[in-house]
Amino acid sequence: MTLNCNGFLMDLQVPKIMGILNLTPDSFYDGGKAKDLDSLLKRxxxxxxxxxxxxxxxAYSSRPGADFVSEDEEARRLLGVVEALMQHFPEALLSIDTFRxxxxxxxxxxxxxxxxxxxAGHGDEAMLSTVGKYLAPYVMMHMRGTPQTxxxxxxxxxxxxxxxKYFSERIQAAYLNQIQDVILDPGYGFAKTLEQNYKLLKHASELLVFEKPVLTGVSRKSMIYKLLDTDPEKALNGTTALHMIAxxxxxxxxxxxxxxxxxxxxxxxxMLGP
Incomplete structure (x- = not known):
């Protein structure tokens, strides 16, 4: 299983890590921690x-009830950082968390x-065709409604x-727009209760029937800290436990x-092996 990332073929035989760099002031865990470009580059x-x-x-927080951010503001927060990262770390593979x-x-x-x-393309009808033109890998997440609803x-x-049903429809739509590398994100915490999140994690292997790589995003989420009566700052241990299960x-x-x-x-x- 591989991904074509700017001409580099990423082999997913060994699981990979996607580090989160939030450029928003209101993300649930690390919003506003990197207050300037130098801090972001160091992170x-x-x-x-x-x-x-x-x-x-x-550059647009997707936490429940997050504030609306205009396209101009999202671009202002994001694009200069992309340019700086590519200048300082030209070999880095940047993922852009956007629905526009x-x-x-x-x-x-x-x-x-x-x-x-x-x-998964529902937020902007031009998204799939845009990604397809670049032959870029595309993470599609399961969600109902918007972050606000x-x-x-x-x-x-x-x-x-x-x-x-959702992924079957969205994968077909991606194929019709020439997207070759599709990644599935089941959307933990998005339009799901705490109990539903754990049911989804328990049955996550069923998604492998699509023969697409699955991305898991549970880091420090409320499905951990609400269950354990704590907060995001103290949710690393629970995060690691869920990562192993994932x-x-x-x-x-x-x-x-x-x-x-x-x-x-x-x-x-x-080390555990197959």
């Missing part, structure tokens, strides 16, 4: 040195390698059946805040 360098294979840049086609296009033009879309859409007759369920990419700890988790998982 990026630390993540790359710790073993991140991708850096995921997001114009933002995706501008970032890909500046050297980004893949697009991470929480709406998603927690009002957690009523499922059949959770896994609904997710399967790897055992077949996940090929871990999207994380804590790269070194995720790298250790993958080393231990690999």
């Amino acid at each position: 990026a360098e630390a993540m790359l040195n710790a073993g991140a294979h991708f850096l995921d840049l997001g 086609a114009k933002i995706a296009q501008e970032a890909l033009d500046r050297g980004a390698a893949l697009i991470n879309d929480i709406t 998603m927690q009002q859409h957690t009523d499922y007759d059949d959770l896994m059946g609904s997710i399967f 790897l055992q369920q077949g996940s090929k990419i871990l999207r994380v805040h804590d790269v070194a700890e995720a790298a250790e988790c993958i080393r231990i998982y690999e």
